[in-house]
Amino acid sequence: MSQPNLDGPARDTLRLIGPDPQNWVPDRNGVDHNVVVVGGGHSGSTFAFALRRSGIGKVAVIDAAKDAANSGIWLTTARMKRLRTPKTLPGPELGLPGLSFQAWYEARHGEAAYAEIDRIARVDWAAYLDWYRSVLNIKVQYGTRLLRIEPAADHLKLHIERDGKTRTETTRKVVLANGFLGAGGPYVPEVIAHRLPPSLYAHTSQAIDFPALRGRSVAVVGSAASAFDAAAVALESGAAEVHLFARRHELASLPVIRIRGYPGAYDNYGALPDAIRWHQAIRFRQAGSTPPPDAIARAVKHRNFHLHLSSPWTDVRTEDERVVGVTPRGDFKFDFVILGTGYTVDAHRRPELADFADHILLWRDRFTPPSDEQDDGLGTYPYLGAGHEYLEKQPGRAPYLKNIHVFNPAAFVSYGLPVGDVPSFKRDIPGVVSRISRDLFLDDLPAHEARINGSVDPDFGGELYASAIWRGPINVAAE
Numbered sequence: 001m002s003q004p005n006l007d008g009p010a011r012d013t014l015r016l017i018g019p020d021p022q023n024w025v026p027d028r029n030g031v032d033h034n035v036v037v038v039g040g041g042h043s044g045s046t047f048a049f050a051l052r053r054s055g056i057g058k059v060a061v062i063d064a065a066k067d068a069a070n071s072g073i074w075l076t077t078a079r080m081k082r083l084r085t086p087k088t089l090p091g092p093e094l095g096l097p098g099l100s101f102q103a104w105y106e107a108r109h110g111e112a113a114y115a116e117i118d119r120i121a122r123v124d125w126a127a128y129l130d131w132y133r134s135v136l137n138i139k140v141q142y143g144t145r146l147l148r149i150e151p152a153a154d155h156l157k158l159h160i161e162r163d164g165k166t167r168t169e170t171t172r173k174v175v176l177a178n179g180f181l182g183a184g185g186p187y188v189p190e191v192i193a194h195r196l197p198p199s200l201y202a203h204t205s206q207a208i209d210f211p212a213l214r215g216r217s218v219a220v221v222g223s224a225a226s227a228f229d230a231a232a233v234a235l236e237s238g239a240a241e242v243h244l245f246a247r248r249h250e251l252a253s254l255p256v257i258r259i260r261g262y263p264g265a266y267d268n269y270g271a272l273p274d275a276i277r278w279h280q281a282i283r284f285r286q287a288g289s290t291p292p293p294d295a296i297a298r299a300v301k302h303r304n305f306h307l308h309l310s311s312p313w314t315d316v317r318t319e320d321e322r323v324v325g326v327t328p329r330g331d332f333k334f335d336f337v338i339l340g341t342g343y344t345v346d347a348h349r350r351p352e353l354a355d356f357a358d359h360i361l362l363w364r365d366r367f368t369p370p371s372d373e374q375d376d377g378l379g380t381y382p383y384l385g386a387g388h389e390y391l392e393k394q395p396g397r398a399p400y401l402k403n404i405h406v407f408n409p410a411a412f413v414s415y416g417l418p419v420g421d422v423p424s425f426k427r428d429i430p431g432v433v434s435r436i437s438r439d440l441f442l443d444d445l446p447a448h449e450a451r452i453n454g455s456v457d458p459d460f461g462g463e464l465y466a467s468a469i470w471r472g473p474i475n476v477a478a479e
Contacts, residue, residue, distance in 0.1 A: 009104075010098050013097070023058065025056055025057060033060045033170070034057065035060070036061075036171040037060070037174075037175045038062055039177035039408075040140035042092055042125075043429070045140070046429055050429050053094075054434075062160065063141065063142050063144065064145040074125055078229075080292075080295060081121065082120060083119050084119075084225065085120075087119055087120050089425075092425065101128050104131055146159075147352060151400040154172075156173075156400060156403060156404070158170070158174070173404075173436050174403065175432065176404065176406050178408055180408070182350065183344075184347070185343065196316060200323050202337075202339065204338060210234055213238070213336055214239065216239055216240055217239070217336075218239045218241070218334060219323065219334040219337045219338070220243070221245050223252070228296055231299045231338075232295070232298040232299045235299065235305055243334070244299070245308045245312070246309050246311065248309065252287060253290055255290050267427055269416045269417075275367070278363070281412065282369070282373045311329050313327060314327065347410075360382050361390070363413050364376075367383075382414070384406055387436065388428065389405050402439070405432050407419060
């Protein structure tokens, strides 16, 4: 059997949609880029393609990872076997079926094989993204870390580190497509951060040496998907026992986000009144983040897995180089602790945003919730504009904030869904690109006005129709 042409559907699609539009954005002296996308994972790569198809040139995609295999989470810190989302969700293809995961998978394995899977394998998703970048010729500048965004007159200065050297590049727009870590950072409970040496614990966002846990006793704190994934990998790596500790009296099992996934609510979520958006965020917070059934089953099938409900860690100490976790149901001793405790959203924790974090409008600045819906954590989320852009806390103090667009989980309260994950692509990537296009166009309006009012060469001359001009006698009606 001959090898299927994996690029065939994509090449046909690109042929049918025609060449990319020419870059219509005028150059500016001293400005290197029109847009810099921070993050080269699935969302950053999709932004690169979407901006190109909008005729916006001089776009750079940067990523701190050393190469594609280490970019994003799929081959590094993601430990699920399959993605959480349905295989049929629109994704990086942006409405072009030939660029979809389905087209890629069927070209490799056949239509029947695709029909048999219910969700996408994590490693297959990583391979698809490599193919997507290759067939679309998306260049990601790996090994490039954003250190600081500095406001300038009519642009932004980006202080970056590349190959161990720092340099400054300039851009008109920035898209933060840098995942959970770009929104703030991992949440490590103070009781652990202040009392345990780093050698005795790790957050699920970090690389973990699971083979080193073979034969050891492991605690997992947290009960969402990443916690169960880490517990399962530890067990599969030969841990002597794994105990998972949950604060709730039962595991969260109500997927409240799913109920608002129909087009009306999905497409128009950003237009909802503040009170409704806040209530939806509170509702999710109260229901909790639900681990998928297969993630639970993957851990539960091991006899040396133990689940502790209603068991938050209220204190911690070390004894004989081991960790003792204190819970309402007793003290437990372990060799190592894995934290599946989620992430914080806080611009002050991001060094690249330090110059202006105090100027960013937050939800707590804009909205006062009722007494039964108070939540300090949600109050730290940025209150974003129609194009996912930062807004000013005090109008006129930081107008450059409109040029920084947020496509990471910090957008959750403003736009619902886990922004940056596949479910947000269909609505939000075209919306952000549309806003970037509008802003760039209006910022250069004099140049565009001159262009659209410029002289136009005629398509044809009078000789084309001269032979058909009526030249017969004029019929004058009798008086």
